[in-house]
Amino acid sequence: MSSSNKVVDVAVGLIVKNGQALLAKRALHQHQGGRFEFPGGKVEAGELVTTALTRELHEELGIDIHDPQLxxxxTYTYPEKTVCLHVYRIESFIGEPIGREGQPLTWVDLDALFELNFPDANRPIVRAAQLPTRYSITSDLYEPREAAIAPWLAEIAIEKETDAWVYVRLPSVSSELYAMAVQRLSMLRPDLNLIAVWDAPEALNEIIVGRHLTQAALLAKKHLERRSEREFWFAACHDEASVAHAQKLGVDAIVVGxxxxxxxxxxxxxxxWDGFAKLAGLSDIPVYALGGMQPSNIDEVQALGGFGVAGVRFV
Structure with a gap:
């Protein structure tokens, strides 16, 4: 294999503490030098990715990590080489990170990562860093008319936690009533990160953070129209074909159930659980488990290769 076609496996640590991510800055003589990067390093031949991650972060930063979550x-192809990044989120570690190889380190607010200059292969990590482990879904209106919005809002005001990511799913209502409900929810709970249905009115773009594709809509799409890097796309997947298409399309996360x-x-x-583990194992992007899930299931979901849980009512 020529050097231009060489595939390099790299273990990457998304180290998060108090709502900030730890970044290093690449030396000018390095590939894509002068840019910020997430710490990590090359996986050696025959080495487990998690072993490489633990070793690299100890060598580079002087920390010992615990319970890294995939x-x-x-996979990103540069003119010089192809890089496969295995990205793990780390929230538990021992030691205070220092640049043991002379690299400058800095802690940056997660939502400020979008403003920084990263290697091209790191850009999707910036979006993934924003994702929560709980993906909340609304219940439908009790009847499809405007008078039903007020009690629906009262329910959400109580049950949705601060800064939650909430998929507004109202399958029984018209497009106009849907827009009205989302606008009123945004006014009542401006802290919420609202996800709209994939074909919601464009007028909602300023108050939502993303859109959610049903499996049917996902499979019908050939291209993803992302308005900006800050726009998130989720997709429902129930089988292998939809998981494969979601990744090809470039969505940010899938909801499996x-x-x-x-x-x-x-x-x-x-x-x-076996069926979920099979589909999660086929995905290179974050996977949420849907159906009978509670926050208490997150550890089990992550042990099976998932990222978080999705549901209407979290206790």
Whole structure:
């Protein structure tokens, strides 16, 4: 294999503390020098990625990490080489990070990462750094008319935690009523990160942070129209074909389910934990488990290769 076609596996640490991510700055003589980067290093032949991550972060930063969680795998082809980044989020570590190789370090607010200059292969990590482990979904209006919006808002005001990411799913309403509900929710709870249905009116773009594709809409799409780097796309996936297409399309995360039965769908088809693990294992992007999920399931979901949980009512 020629050097131009060489694939380099790299273990990357998305180290997060108090809402900030730790960054290093590449030396000018390095590939894409002078840019910021997430710490990490090359995986040696025969080495496990997590072993490489632990070794590299100890060598580079002097810290010992605990419980790294896989977020995504990214493959990017440069003119010089192809890089496969295995990105892990790390929130538990021992020691105070220092640049043991002389590299400058800095802590940056997660939402400020968009403003910095990164190597091209690191740009998707900036979006992934924003994602929560809980993806909340609204219940539908009790009836499709304007009078039903007020009690719906009252319910959300109580049940959704501060700064939650909330997919506004109202399958029974018209486009006009949907827009009205989202606008009123934004006014009542400006802290929420609102995700709209994929075909919601464009007028909502200024108050939402992203859109959610149903599986049918996902499979029908050939291109993803991302307005800006700060716009997030989620997609529902229930089988291998949809998982593959979501990654090809470039969505930020997928929602896989139903994993377990729920009180509202006690006899519905479910994947079970084995089925979820199979689909999560096929995904290189963050995967949320949907169906009978609570925050208490996050550890189990992550142990099976997922990222977080999705649901209507979190206890």
């Amino acid at each position: 977020v995504q795998r990214l 139903a994993v377990l039965s729920t009180p509202t769908h006690p006899n519905g088809d479910v994947l079970g």
